[in-house]
Amino acid sequence: MTLTHLERVYFPQVGIVKAEVLQYYLEVAPYLIPHLRDRPLSLERYPEGVEGPSFYQKDAPTYFPDWLRVTSIAAAHRAKTVRHPLVDDSGGLLYLVNLGTLTLHTTLARIDDLDHPDILVLDIDPPAVLSGADAFRRSIEAARLLRDEMRAAGLDPLVKTSGKRGLHLGLPLDRRLTYAQVREVLGEILAAVIARAPDRLTREARKERRGDRVYLDALRMAPGATVVPPYVVRATDNAAVSMPVEWDELDTLEHAGAFTIRDALPRLERTGDLWASLAGAAGSGNRMEGDSQELDSE
DNA sequence: GCTGGAA
């Protein structure tokens, strides 16, 4: 495998070239790969750097090397299958990054049981009308409201920066519930927390109808939907990464892009993987209970 | 970033 275009400028605003992106992924691989392993991947590619054109790619073309694992998944309503790439070592990771991939996206279930997600991710998106720091403050407020509501239900979510503008909550699941069942439980939690702060939170998909409220995006809890795993690079001016943080650390952060490929590694050596409970093994002390009738009918 | 057909 040959790494190409190493001197191409990928992040002109901060002077980061492609070699540094490859270097970052190589070094973060021990932390990142447990979150990617056995999950069908989608690639978000910027072959000319972050200011150039971009596209998503989920189907592995014939020119991908034989040694890169792929998994065929039947597309929902079509008569064809998509061959998603899989990553289980740094070689596979670097091959995909060399294609110009900045962000790898994963499904919420692993290939051995695609109908039962082993992680729940709740996407917290601040309103577009607020800028940078203000948007992030509102995201923190929303995240804490969500956390409190979930804790009242016996669930203990973790939090990370998205790397763009908002936050992500994460929770390990024991793979007993289907996507529909997880969505139903999550829907009740969201309805409750929105009722508690209707001027601050919304599930309204239409941007114009959100106003200055924070969008709680639960639509990502669906088969075929993808989420941004921790430690991946985001397509931002400053080469930000999605970084797990402690709940009481949130107030010390200026914005969702507070961690970048330049400072992520020293931090990780200090903190370890704060989202380790969402990598690989399913389970934890959390027990998300579905409606008992649905559970019985499983 | 890679490929196939045109130049």
Next chain:
DNA sequence: TTCCAGCAACGCAGA
């Protein structure tokens, strides 16, 4: 042999 146009996703919800 070089050049370059075409290509690289898709599910969900609400209207």
Next chain:
DNA sequence: TCTGCG
């Protein structure tokens, strides 16, 4: 069915 959205 089409559009907005992520």
